[in-house]
Amino acid sequence: MTSTANPVPTRDERLIMEAAVLHGRRDLRIETRPIPEPQHGEVLLAVKTAGVCGSDLGEFAHGPVLTPIEQRHPITGHLGPLVLGHEFSGEVVALGSAVDGFGLGQLVASGASSWCDRCSHCRRGHTNRCPHYWAVGLQRNGGLAEFVSVPAHNCFPLDESGITADAGALVQPMAIAVHTVRRASVRSGSRVLVLGAGGIGAFVVAALRSLADVGELAVCEPSSARRDTARALGASETASEHSALDGGYDTVFETSGTAAGLGAAVSLVDTGGSVVLTGIQPPGTMSTELLRQVTLRELTLIGPMACIVRTDVPDAIGVLAGRDSWHDVAPVVYPLTDIGALFVRETDTARTALKPLFAPGLHKPRKSQY
Incomplete structure (x- = not known):
């Protein structure tokens, strides 16, 4: 790993983290996983807040459909149990090669998606239609974990917007x-x-x-x-x-x-x-x-499909910054260890939580901060 802003363990220490890992239908486990290393063009984030999407609950209840648990994904190469989570904010703690414009310790929100930037759709600005399109937390390990490595091109600094890490987890949806x-x-x-x-x-x-x-x-x-x-x-x-x-x-x-x-x-x-x-x-x-x-x-x-990260994410940050509080949408942040019980509850009964938020390392629920 490269230099870090927060104390990420060195290779001589225990390079493990807690993560919510989907193994199959109705099989979500809190496990220890290796902390990922940022690859070329990627940043490593210490996850601050992560949200749960309806697609996450759908994969738990009816999947695997989108997640490559049983068949290898042709773009990411992922096969097997997968760390969920495509809605999250985090602090930059390490940089992969060829990454510019990000500083260690910077708070960012992720748009989760990736694209090739070479095909005809990408050249026209429709990156969400790219045949090589994939998403962190759906086709590769995601942000319901202590750390996640993501392409730098889908991360956006939150410092100037003034929104918090909890609001940052609402950016992708x-x-x-x-x-x-x-x-x-x-x-x-x-x-x-x-x-x-x-x-x-x-x-x-x-x-x-x-x-x-x-x-x-x-x-x-x-x-x-x-x-x-x-x-x-x-x-x-x-x-x-x-x-x-x-x-x-x-x-x-x-x-x-x-x-x-x-x-x-x-x-x-x-x-x-x-x-x-x-x-x-x-x-x-x-x-x-x-x-x-x-x-x-x-x-x-x-038919709207996902989002165009480069244009839609900045405007989403603007929408979130334009309101003082989002407590009516996401009032509580839960410990990551509570996630299994929430998935069972939201699957077995009528869905009640509008936007559940989770934070790694949290020991008891807290009021969200905006």
Whole structure:
């Protein structure tokens, strides 16, 4: 390893760390792992705060789907149990070769993704469409650990923004929301509906209010607590059921990833409007009747995929910095050792945590800091 800002163990000491490792379906373990070494173009981060995404819970409950636990990933080469976590902030403690612009001890947020920077998509700026695209914590060991090594090109300093390490763990999911809003190209003064106010839905509401000149912004969400959060983030109207909404929306963001949500989105969007499929639908939900409605009512289906790190992450940092507190979204930071119990609870019962945050080395839960 290269020189460090914090005391990372030398090769003569125990080079181990604690990490949340997914071994397979419903098999998540806290294990000791070797501390990774930053390779060419990478930085080693001492993880400060890390978040849990719905895709992490999905891999635990239904996977492996995205994680290369059973088959080697063609880009990263990873095969076997994998450290989860693609939403995190950390302190730079070591630099790999050919890394410029980062200083030891610097607090950064990671956009998690990597791309080739050579293909036609990358040259046009659409790095999220790169055929060599992969993500830390999904296709390679991630940030639900004490240390993580990541490509420097997906890390962004937080010093000038003034946001904390806890807010930094919200940067990556907010960047997904920013990209979703950009893909929708919402017209000024239009009526917009967001279906679902979970982790990504809540961030879509915040991004819409920050980046788009929305007229009416409605949110449909069965949880009363999440409806309260949606209103705090800028929703002008909330409803617990699809049937309570009038319809005729110019743009509908479907964030639940359910067949019911997709059907409601198509029925509630105005003729000539757009449906943004933020939630990933399970196979077989696009019926011929829905496709018929798309044709007869001249609807536009928009599929936002991940985020364009170079443009969406800086704007996500701006959205987060524009609000004094995010306690209503992520109020508590838990010890990493509590993560197994949370995964079981959020899988076996209705999901309750809007954005769970974890910190390595923490011994008891604490209030998040913004």
